Amino acid sequence: MKKQQNKIVMSIALLTLIILVTVSMMIGRYDLSFSEVLKYFTGQANSSSALILKLRFIRIIAVVLVGAGLSMAGATFQSVFGNGLASPNLLGVSTGASVGAAIAILNGKSIYWIEISAFLMGILTVFLTLSINRILHSESNITLILSGIIMSGLMQSLLGSVKYIADPEDQLQSIVYWELGSFMKVDSQSLISVAPILVIGIIFLLMTRWRLNALSLDTNTIKTIGINPTINRNLMILFATLLTAASVCLCGVIGWIGLVVPHVSRSIVGEDNRYALPMTAITGAILLLISDTLARSISVNDIPLSIITGFIGVPIFIVILVRRKNVGI
Template identity: 50%
Template sequence: MILITNHRYQITLWSALLLVFVSVIIALSCGRIYYSPVEIGQTMLAPQSNPVAANIIFNLRLPRILGALLIGAALAMAGCAFQSVFHNPLVSPDILGVSYGSAAGAATAILLGSGIWLTQTLAFLGGVLAVVLTLLIARILNQRGTLILVLAGIVISGFMQALVGLLKYIADPDSQLQSIVYWQLGSLAKIDFPSIAAVIPFLLCGTIILFILRWHMTILSLGDQQARLEGINVEIEQLLIIAASTFLTAATVCLSGNIGWIGLVIPHIARLIIGANTKRALPLAAILGGLFLLIVDTLARSLSGGEIPLSILTGFIGAPLFVYILMKKKVRLN
C-alpha cells in the first residue's frame, strides 16, 4: 500500500501540471507546419504580425489542445469513479453502454444527412438514453447492486452495437459509411470552440459532483456493506456518481467520437503513483488523462500526412501499458 504525504502529493500534482504546460507548448508547435516556441509567443501576442500562423494556432490547434485536455480529463475521472463504484479495476466508462449508445445516435444523424451540431447532439442523447435503459432494466427486475447494472449494461451495449451494425449496413458506402466508421474511431479534427462551449455545462456538472463525492469513493470501493457501516447512503451516492460519470462520458464522446483505453488505464496509473485513495487519485487522474490524450492527438496529426484516428493510437499505447499495470499491481481476476 502506497503512503504519500500531503507535501509529496502537492509536488506530484504540480509536476503533472508542469508536464501539461510543456506538452501544450509542444502541441502548439508541432503539426504539418512547425512553429518554434518563440514564433508561437510572438503570434499569440501580436496575431496581426503573422495572419497565417495566427489562423492555424487560434482556429485549429488551440481548440484541439483544449478539447484533448477536457476530453482526456473527463474520461479518466469517469473511469476512476466507475472503478470505485463497481468495485472492479477492469471497469471502463462505457460499462453501462454510453459509447455504443452515442455511436448509435451519431450514426443516425449521419444517415439523416445532419450537420456536425445535430450529430453531436444525437450522440450525447444516445449515450444518456443507453444508461437510462440500463438503469430501467435493473429497476424492472427489482434488483439492486452493481452486478445487475453491469449485466444490464452488457445487454444494452449489445443492443446498441447491433443497431450501429444495422445503420452501417444500410449506409451509403461511398459517403455515410466512411463517416460513421471514422467517427467511431475517434478524432478531434472537427472540434472548435463553439462545440466545446456547448458541452462545458455537462462537463462542469459531472466534475463538481465527482469532486464533492470523491471522499466517499474510496469507501464505496470497499463494498456496499462497509459503506453502509460508515453511514453512506449507497444507492443515492452510486446513482449520483453514475449520473455524473455518464454526463462526462457522453459529453466527450459527442465531441470526439469513441476513444478507448483512457478511462481504463489512466486511473490505474494515478493509483500507482499516489495510492488507492480516490480523494487524491481523482484529481491526478484528470490531469494525467488530459496529458495522455494531448500527447496522442499531437502524434495523430503529426506522424503522417493524414489524420490517424485516436482510438488506433490509444489502443497501441494503452494495451501494452495496461498489461504492464496488471503485472505491476498483480491484479486478481478471479
Template identity: 50%
Template sequence: MNKNALIFVGLFVFLLILIVFSMSWGRFSIPVIEVIHTLLLQNANETQHAIIFNLRLPRIFAAILVGGALAIAGVTYQGIFRNPLVSPDILGVSNGACVGAAIAILLGTNIFGIQVFAFLGGLCAVMLTMNLPRLIKRDSTIILVLSGIIVSGFMLSTLGLIKYLANPETQLADIVYWQLGSLTKANFHHLIMLSPIIISTALLLYLLRWRINVLSLGDREARLIGANIRMERHIMVINATLLTSAAVCLSGTIGWLGLIIPHLSRLFIGDNNLNSLPLAAMIGAIFLLIIDTLARNLYIQEIPLGILTGFIGAPFFAWVLIKQNTLK
C-alpha cells in the same frame, strides 16, 4: 510541499510544456519562440496566427477536456461499482453514446441534438448493464463485466445497422468519425457548446469524490455511515454518463483511456479518490494530448485516435496489471 502536491505541480508544468510543443509540431512547423509570440499577440505572421488559433488551439483544448473527462468517468465508475475492470467502454457507455450520436446524424440534428441523443444512448447502455446482473440474480464483478460486454456488443451491432442504412455520401463518414475517434472537427463553436457540460459535470464529480470513497466501501458499510446508496449511485452514474456523452460528441469513441488512466493514477497516489480523481484528470488530459499530437503527425493522413489508444492502451494496461501483481 508534500509528495502529492509535487506530483500535481510537476504534471501541470509538463502539460504546459506539452501544449506549447503541440502547437509547434505539425505539417506546418512553427518555432516554439514564434508560438509564444503568437500567444502573446506579438507575431505579425497571419499564417502562423491562423494555424495556431483556428486549428491547433481548439484541438488542444478539446484533447485536454476529453482526456480529463474520460479519466474522471473511469474513476467514478470503478469506484461506485467497486470494480477496477469497469470503464465507459466496458459498461457500454461509449458505444451507447456513439449509437445515440449516429441516430442523431441520421435525423439530421445539430450539435445540441447529437449531445442529447448521445446522452440518452449512453444512459440506456449503462442502465442495461446495471440491470442485467439483477435479472439473472447474480451480482458479482465478473457478471457486471460480462453484462457490459453483452451491451457493448449489442450497441456495436446497432451501430453497424445504422451505418448500413446511412447515406454513404452525406452521413456515413460522420458516423465512422464518431466510431473511430478524432478531434479533426474540433473548433471553438463546438467547445463553447460542450465545454460547459464537461466542466460542470466534472466539477460535480470532483466535489462528490469523497462520496465515491464511501460507496467503494460496500453497501453495508456505506449504509452504516448513513449514505443513501441508491440515490448517490444514480446521481454519479448520470453525471459520469453525461460527461462521457459530451466527450463522445466532441471526439467520437476513444477506447482504453477510461480504463487505464485510473489505474495509473492509483499507482502514483493510492486508492483514495480525494487525490486519485483529480490526478487521473490531469494524466488523462496529458495522455490524450500526446496521442492527438502523434495522430496528426505520424503519417501522411491523420490516424484515428481509437487506433492509437488501442495499440498503446492494451500493452500499457497489461503492464499495469503485472506491476500491481508484483507490488502485492
C-alpha cells in the same frame, strides 16, 4: 509524508501538462516556434500564425477536457463497481452515443446535430440500462453491469443495422471514422456547446471524490457515517455517464483512456481517490494530448485516435498487469 509527496507529484504532472500544451501548439503539419506561440497569447502573432494557433488551441482545450473527463469517468466506474476492468462504456453509453451519431450521419445532418444525437442517445442508453436494473429490483453492481452488457449488445446490433444500410462511398466511412475517434472536426462552436457539461462533470467528481472512498466500504458502514449509498452511487454513475456521453459526442469513441489511466494514476499516488482522481484527470489529459499530437502530426491526414491510444494503452496495461499480478486488478 505520503500526502506531501502526492501533492508534489501532482504539481509536477500539472507542470508537465502545461509544457505539453505549449509543445503541442508548436507541433503539427506546419511547425511553429515557441516565440510565435508566445506572441499568440500576447496578441502579437501575425494573421497566418494566429489562425493556425487558434485552431490548435481550440483542439487542445477539447483534448485536455476529454482526456480528463474520460479518465475520471473510468476511475469513478472502477471505484463504484469495485472492478478494475470497468471502463466508461460499461453501461453502454459509448455504443449508444455511436448509434445516435450514426443515425444523424445517415440522415445527412451537420456535425452540430451529430453531436446532439450522440449525446441524447448515450444518455437514453444508460437510462434504459438503469431501468432494467430497477425492473429487476436489484441493487447489485453485478446486475447493473450485466444490464449494461445487454444494452451494449442491443446498441451494437442497431449500429450494425445502420452501417449496413449506409452508403459505403460516403456515410459508412464517416460512421467508422466516428467510431475510431478524432478531434479533427472540433471547432469553437462544438467546443462551446459541450465544454460546459465536461467542466461541470469534472468539478463535481473532484469535489465529491472522497465519497468514492466511502462507497468502497460495506453498506452498513457507509450508512453509519451518514451517507446514502444508493443516492451517492447513482450520482457518481450519472456524472461519469455525462462525462462519457459529452466526450463521445465531441470527438467520437476513444478507447483505452478510461480503462488504463486510472490504474496508472493509482500506481503513482495510491488508491485514495482524494489524490488518485485529480492525478487521473491530469494523466488522462497528458496521455490523450500526446496521442492527438501524434495523430495530427505523423501523417498527412489525421489518424483515428483509437488506433494511437490502442498502441499506447495496450503495452501500458500489460505492464500494469505484470506489476499487480499478485495483488489483483
